[in-house]
Amino acid sequence: MAGTTKKHVVFDVVGTCVSYQVWFDAIASHLGPRFAEYGIKPQLFAFAWMEAAEREYTYLSLSGRYKVFSDVQGALFYRMLYQAGIPEPRKFATDADLKVVMDAYDRLEMRPGIHETFKKLRDAGFEVWALTAGDKRRVGGYFKAAGLELPEANLLSCDQSGIGKPDPKAYEPALKMLGEGEKWFAAAHMWDVSAARTVGFKGAYTSVWEKEPCTEIFGEMDVMAETPVEMAEKIIAATS
Template structure:
């Protein structure tokens, strides 16, 4: 398989390009000094995952990622005894300030010299704008699940990327640190590349992805990027 088989490269953002758990942990520690940040992070993550799953399954009506983050922040503040509204507001916007992984910007820039590169994120449009700007990431196009009014791994989210590129699914490569995300892309026929991150969802024994790499630099090399 060569780079001529690929018309564009699509990247998950949260966890793949930025260290989301680290950013949330820092924001929680600032909002609730002395609290059990690990437990509060799990509380936040579980709320987001559960609510997104309900939306994907049609059990709950669509709510933006900003709205879900505000709900998660409210739960964290309640458990930690935080009542200051300004503190709550800063915590609810924590998703806009995550730090990029060390190889993210350089790897993205290298791949962008050979392929159109797109972001495809569960973050809503405004959050994605600020998140990628603050992390120093540059895309040819950034797509939000908000436009499909659902969340990954719903097929409609991945079709946003395929439709934006204007090609066949098998000519679009989805890059993620989450096996569940890549399975969703595979389900509509996209090519897949797993990039290992300390916070990702690693492939299971039955997963077969087109590439498995330790870094974006390794992926760029495998794809023959300049």
């Protein structure tokens, strides 16, 4: 529980605290030579696959048929190969190939500076939380592998509510749990930060993943920064 702490930051995890690079590298090394025959760039394939998985995950949630994100992601693998221009995906790749790249997704690593980001916030009196669309086992493993402390009670998953981000209702349980005081939501996805703000969070955005914030679509956030560390510094400076 939040206890008597009056300042909180809830982080998105995958893409924000955690980089996709391990997964990109695994796809490039395992499927890259085969992709080259079709002129497919591995990272672009990975990005398209991830984006499609996030869309289908969100659509299922919005229609009341919530599914665990990793299940959605795995199920779309062959469809994405076809959409990338491979006419017979199940001859191009196998379930063993899928396991290799999905296992890599379980080994994603923290972005540079995340340890410092958390330390700065904690030293300034903030309690750090996380709200993820991923399952707690996988996402909790990212923190453990990095040696970065995050109490189990402070790691929240959309799987618990059965409502996926960016549905505003996905953020409400965290908002209510934190009680009174300063409540920030921090992410490297503008869709995520901007949605959290609709239910009462202050929004902090780092462009470390998307590069372009596209404020003409999402608007300005309370804090805008290039790196997670800079984002933490600006949150601290903006908090009374």
